[in-house]
Amino acid sequence: MRFCWRACAAMLAFGAVQDVAAQEYPSKPIKVVVPYPAGGITDILGRIIAQGLNQSWGHPVIVENRAGAAGNIGTDHVAKAPADGYTLLVNSGPTMVISASLYAKLAYDPIRDLAPVIQAVVLPNILVVHPSVPARSVRELIALAKSKPGKLNFASAGTGTVGHMAGELFKIMAGINMVHVPYKGAAPAVTDLLGGQVDLFFDTIVSSLPHVKAGKLRLLAVSSIKGSPLLPGVPTISEAGLSGFDASPSFGVFTPAMTPRPVISRLNEEIARILNAPAIRQRLESQGAEVAAGPPADFSQYMREQAEKWGKVIREVGVKVE
Numbered sequence: 001m002r003f004c005w006r007a008c009a010a011m012l013a014f015g016a017v018q019d020v021a022a023q024e025y026p027s028k029p030i031k032v033v034v035p036y037p038a039g040g041i042t043d044i045l046g047r048i049i050a051q052g053l054n055q056s057w058g059h060p061v062i063v064e065n066r067a068g069a070a071g072n073i074g075t076d077h078v079a080k081a082p083a084d085g086y087t088l089l090v091n092s093g094p095t096m097v098i099s100a101s102l103y104a105k106l107a108y109d110p111i112r113d114l115a116p117v118i119q120a121v122v123l124p125n126i127l128v129v130h131p132s133v134p135a136r137s138v139r140e141l142i143a144l145a146k147s148k149p150g151k152l153n154f155a156s157a158g159t160g161t162v163g164h165m166a167g168e169l170f171k172i173m174a175g176i177n178m179v180h181v182p183y184k185g186a187a188p189a190v191t192d193l194l195g196g197q198v199d200l201f202f203d204t205i206v207s208s209l210p211h212v213k214a215g216k217l218r219l220l221a222v223s224s225i226k227g228s229p230l231l232p233g234v235p236t237i238s239e240a241g242l243s244g245f246d247a248s249p250s251f252g253v254f255t256p257a258m259t260p261r262p263v264i265s266r267l268n269e270e271i272a273r274i275l276n277a278p279a280i281r282q283r284l285e286s287q288g289a290e291v292a293a294g295p296p297a298d299f300s301q302y303m304r305e306q307a308e309k310w311g312k313v314i315r316e317v318g319v320k321v322e
Helices: 003-024 042-056 071-080 091-104 137-148 163-173 186-194 205-213 261-275 280-287 296-317
Strands: 031-033 063-067 085-093 114-122 125-129 153-156 179-182 202-204 218-222 249-254
Touching: 031 042, 031 071, 042 063, 042 085, 042 114, 042 249, 042 261, 042 280, 071 085, 071 091, 071 114, 071 249, 085 091, 085 114, 091 114, 091 163, 091 249, 091 296, 114 163, 114 261, 114 296, 125 137, 125 163, 125 205, 137 218, 153 163, 153 186, 163 179, 163 202, 163 296, 186 202, 186 205, 202 205, 205 218, 249 261, 261 280, 261 296
Parallel strands: 031 063, 031 085, 153 179, 153 202
Antiparallel strands: 085 249, 114 249, 125 202, 125 218
16 A cells, blocks of 8 residues: 555656646757758758757757768667657658668667657659650559569669668569669659669659659659649559559657656647648758648657658568668
8 A cells, every 4th residue: 555655746746847847848949859860851951950940949949960871860869868858850751761770789769768759741753764764653663573583673872761761672572573773862763763873762752753743864754652732643653553562751759758748748749830831841842842740649659650661671672771
């Protein structure tokens, strides 16, 4: 009986501490870590959120680009930061869980060491091919690959990127054999695709769409379950032949694990308000991004599902990075 009373008292005390933390939050500057160089969608999203929080709360919100090791340096920094809501991470959820399965020795666990705050945006990729590839649909591409096993190749921005995993998932679901050609970033991959050195690429809309409009690349489908508002009439890969196919980068905000739940809730509500402002939605949609902005529980479930999905693909393919 005495043990139960003490346990209840401890729980009440913990709850009271969390409530106080939320009421006082924020009371000092906040740091938003972007684990990539400036200029990409992650950096754009991080700066939008930082500026919005600064305007809402009146405390400095600083963006720190801590790039390196495919985003793992900055992510590990946040995972080991104090769990008080003053160090935030903006990163791709799928990229983080892919890294956990891909790297033999990763200094952090994205599920255990980080608390999801909000799934901010989803960024559908598109499947594009060089015009010399005699396929004008997903079904024709699959038929071509089956007729020439191992002859087609697909580019990626690097081993373990979502584009790489999209290609591997495509191979598994279609039952085909294609060769993966990794590059050091999307720019050199697009350059070689335009030159015909590689056959196809799962790329971002913003990067490849101008080349599609110029007739230099052929667009076959969108990689997300739902079509993109920027591409009306363009089918998804799921609609075009591989039911259930979904390989879209999703970007969100995280804090260190054990951050008080009331603090996470406050961050979630404020960031959702920022992202749903009409001008911000329009700016993000112009980059091909679709605002999600759901509750933390939904983002947590999404992260677990992504970890299971991509872990299975990586195990089946057998790829590892030291």
